[in-house]
Amino acid sequence: MKPKVSVITLGVRNLETAYTFYAKALGWDPLVYVPDEVAFFQVGNGLVLSLFRGDHLAAEAGNIGHGPVAPPLTLGHNVDSPEEVDTVLNAAVAAGAELVAEGTAMSWGGYSGYFADPDGFLWEVCHNPGLSISDDGTVSLREIV
Incomplete structure (x- = not known):
């Protein structure tokens, strides 16, 4: 497959x-x-x-169940800068999402935070300087040093 x-x-x-x-x-x-x-x-x-x-x-x-905790998965929304992470998180919260984790500098070199939609599905908003997506959809990942 x-x-x-x-x-x-x-x-x-x-x-x-x-x-x-x-x-x-x-x-x-x-x-x-x-x-x-x-x-x-x-x-x-x-x-x-x-x-x-x-x-x-x-x-x-x-x-399928909707228990007291969110399902064990996240949906990722990658953006171009740490500032954009905070902007997206703030917009989601203003739209009714719950802020789960504020934007934070991560040990691996990126910056991310989380919000939960009205059903509790977790979205990670992330700036990963090692990730890029070309116009044709090809994903490139490189280790951040």
Whole structure:
């Protein structure tokens, strides 16, 4: 199997709340929005974020849970500078996200912080000076010295 991710689906508790957060508060343009069902946003070169009703996802894929802690994954949003990390974190919080960790200089040479969306999904906002993405979507990673 060739490694490829083209859609990331988040099973959300309330689609309208999630849609409002991403489309209205953060200003993301939806590709498709079907009220009370699903919303799709292009979030990268060939990559789509899908917000799908959690109960509908459970009916298709099996039981999913929303426990007292966030699911054990993060979604990454890489930016060009530490200042931009703080700007994005502040915008997300102003849009209704919960600040989980303020922007911090990391031991590996980058700068990152975290917010949780209305369903508790964690987003890392990160400046990684060793990561670059070309116009064609090719990712380059180099060790930061």
